[in-house]
Amino acid sequence: MVRKRLGSEIEPSAISQTAASSQDTPVRNILDLARWAPSGDNAQPWRFEITDEQHAVIHGHDTRDHCIYDLHGRASQLAIGCLLETISIAASAHGLRADFSRRQGIPDNTPTIDVTFTEDAAVQTDALLPCIPKRTVNRRRLSTRPLTGEERSQLEQALGTGYSVLWYGSFRDRLKLARLMFRNGGLRLNLPEAFETHRSIIDWNSRLSEDRIPDRAVGLDPMSRHLMRWALGSWSRAAFMNKYLGGSLIPRLELDFIPSMGCAAHFMILADTHPATIDDYLNAGKAVQRFWLTATQLNLSLQPEMTPLIFNSYIRDDVRFTGHQPSLELARDLSVQLTDIISPAMPEHGVFMGRVGEGSVPSSRSVRLPLRDLLIYRADSDEIKAAS
16 A cells, blocks of 8 residues: 655654554544545545644545546535535534635645634534444435425425525426436446446445445346446447447436435435535535435435536536537436426536435445545654654
């Protein structure tokens, strides 16, 4: 394993001794819990630097250089926002308030955020704390039992000010969303630029994965998983299956249409004002994480459905995300379809989209890299000084 370093080179022995001596400090416990924040495809677009017991630095990065679903960096920014909220919740267990300050003059693709932990008698342990490691993605069919008024109310209140949620829970609404997601699945699976992303994010023959999605958590039956693995061996295989063997039909049914019908409701979280800056998306991520953790607290399962929003933003902003003309035309059609479904709301205000419902706890899931693999070190940090 190669550990990233800042500043002067540090002896590996000093790092290991420091890690051992500081393992149970509050800041480490906070970050160890916060690393369970969600991120697209389990990318974990962050690394942590502990400068002392009152300060840490989040070194973020996005995946725009290699992921078709993050060309603006917005997906990663939402994830980092989820991380910030998770840090705040984790800090509450220690009676600490977490304050964040994003460093200015740094490119948006590598946001750097200073975290200050302050003792505050007014801070009470957040009720969502136990939900942090329990929260997960459920890509299987969920119960169609409608959400109760109390469940909807708690989820809506979890967002805080500045955000609202649209619900699509009737049979007719779920059918509309199922058709949208089915067609959207065709776009994803036939898009040449998405192939490398799909191939790189699956951890085959796995129930758990630290840095990808285990194949058993994808939502396909065993036969479909075998076919998918074969097809992802090369783009020529995938293109051949899609063109001549209807290769995307079964995955679209299993991953998109059936789950879209099998849920209590689809939802879209809207910002009151059109999000445009990195800070807008960081703040949206904070709201999304409280929504998701509240769903976990209510024993509800959730699955993000972000790609319709992502492709809609590319069409709206005239981003040439593919050279494959049929995919580009389909994306334009899907943008119109999405707008028709959520009208009179405006899709450009959408920050998160998904489905929710009762469901059994998945036996397969993405886990996280251990904290030691997420830490970077600077020669003048208190942790290194303590080890010398």
